[in-house]
Amino acid sequence: MKVSIGYEVVDGPWGGGNAFVKAMTSWLRERGHLVVNNLQDNDIDIIMIIDPRSHLPGYTYSAFEVMRYQTKINPKVVVVHRINECDERKNTKWMNFWLRAANYVSDHTLFIADWLRDLKIWHPNDGRPSDTVFNGGDTTVFYPRSNSKRQFGSSLRLVTHHWGGNWMKGFDVYQKIDQMLDDPEWRNRIDFTYIGNLPHGFEFKNVQVRPPLSGNRLGEALCEYDGYITASICEPGGMHHVEAGLSGLPLLYRNSGALPEYCQGYGQIFNGVDDFEVALTNYLENWEQHKAAMNAYPWTLDRMCKGYMEVIERLYSQREQIARKRHTFRNPLYLLAVAFLHVFARMYDFRRNILGGV
Missing domain, CATH: 3.40.50.2000 (Glycogen Phosphorylase B;)
Structure with a gap:
């Protein structure tokens, strides 16, 4: 399989999301799968959105770009949205909106805990399924010395x-x-x-x-x-x-x-x-x-990656059925939200990269 994960790994201490992508990428490649962090190829099997804030350093594409890929380039691609954030975490007012917008273009939702799933910051009512796969740590790095x-x-x-x-x-x-x-x-x-x-x-x-x-x-x-x-x-x-x-x-x-x-x-x-x-x-x-x-203590990297792989392989085997059931234009308001956040991200990038500030 060819899997695209929308994040470019940063070396050094950079938070749990960075650690997840680094670990998942290595685990998939060791088992013979191709992993990229962009949408340049037309034969991607699985797209994994791990954060909708494409304007932040490291994140390589927006939900709008994912939607464009699945409608114009490769309709058989399966889009998985891993949700590991929420407004409740840092008392913000906008994160859940970003998550809902990104989740609109996904075919399957993955949560890192049942507590997060139960917040309903996603779209369970339009028939899309979900799974919970707990985070896991690398036992070659984290073990009793x-x-x-x-x-x-x-x-x-x-x-x-x-x-x-x-x-x-x-x-x-x-x-x-x-x-x-x-x-x-x-x-x-x-x-x-x-x-x-x-x-x-x-x-x-x-x-x-x-x-x-x-x-x-x-x-x-x-x-x-x-x-x-x-x-x-x-x-x-x-x-x-x-x-x-x-x-x-x-x-x-x-x-x-x-x-x-x-x-x-x-x-x-x-x-x-x-x-x-x-x-x-x-x-x-x-x-x-x-x-x-x-x-x-059970929450290991190997257990986590096997959990993701079980979901990915199941979705890959069902990709044609998933594509037939997909209705990208079912909700115009969310389409506008996805487009708006893409434009916002590009404007943010322009100000940061061209004008030198935000």
């Missing part, structure tokens, strides 16, 4: 890591930990390190901060710690807790978004700032049991 053994009697070393510095990544709780560390009692029981970018103007007093890391450097760094916390609000799936879980770190996770789907059974849940100290106390008391459970 020899330096992951906790020394008896030492304070428990907590860590988290985020590429984005949005406040909703959990900084209300991370700030709470910073304040707790003013208390000598907590300072003797835990320490906390944040790896990644901080919100603009935000500083910690008692928390160690390290720059963003990726790949083997991140895998090695995570194993310097004993436990992992994620306080992200409305997290649609993410990779940070997966990478930590595969590295053998028991998870202290917020009851929000898709985190319970990924973390249940592998640590301690909490609701927010108000119950965090109680949850942390329980986590410390049961750390040994949580640590033992991490050997069975």
